[in-house]
Amino acid sequence: MFGEVLLGSVRLAHALAAALWVGGTLAYALLPSDFDAKRSPAPDLRRYREALRIGIGVFVVSGALLAVERLGSAPLPPSYFAILIVKVALGIWMFAAARQIGSPRLSAERSAIWSRAEYRVLALGIVIYALAVALRSIYESVIRA
Numbered sequence: 001m002f003g004e005v006l007l008g009s010v011r012l013a014h015a016l017a018a019a020l021w022v023g024g025t026l027a028y029a030l031l032p033s034d035f036d037a038k039r040s041p042a043p044d045l046r047r048y049r050e051a052l053r054i055g056i057g058v059f060v061v062s063g064a065l066l067a068v069e070r071l072g073s074a075p076l077p078p079s080y081f082a083i084l085i086v087k088v089a090l091g092i093w094m095f096a097a098a099r100q101i102g103s104p105r106l107s108a109e110r111s112a113i114w115s116r117a118e119y120r121v122l123a124l125g126i127v128i129y130a131l132a133v134a135l136r137s138i139y140e141s142v143i144r145a
Helices: 002-029 045-073 078-098 117-144
Strands: none
Touching: 002 045, 002 117, 045 078, 045 117, 078 117
16 A cells, blocks of 8 residues: 555656656747846746756656666566667757757757757657657556456
8 A cells, every 4th residue: 555655656756747847848938039037027947947956856766766666567568668768868868958948049050949959858858758658558558468
């Protein structure tokens, strides 16, 4: 019983951290491109960044715990491992892209959307969510069999 409650709490923490990450990035991406926090009475982005730092820690730790729990609970097919590796790699890329948010725009020859770090992070986050759904589907089909 306690183990199930603890596992449920880890899943909830992971889901909330992921929602903070992708949802917060969406909110940031929707700020006008000429937004200047010094001249505008817009929301305090420092508070968001601090929450995001905490969320990233929760996201990484809870993700590792959930992966260990799933990997140890059932014999999984190679496709599960392949998708999990892609998901982790994209997550690392997403964290690297997030470090560029707020920096000067990249070169003009790139497309307008992909050149903005917040849009890359948002796109990667959506793909990672989709991969999480695929992993859950594979896992559930294995445990049902």
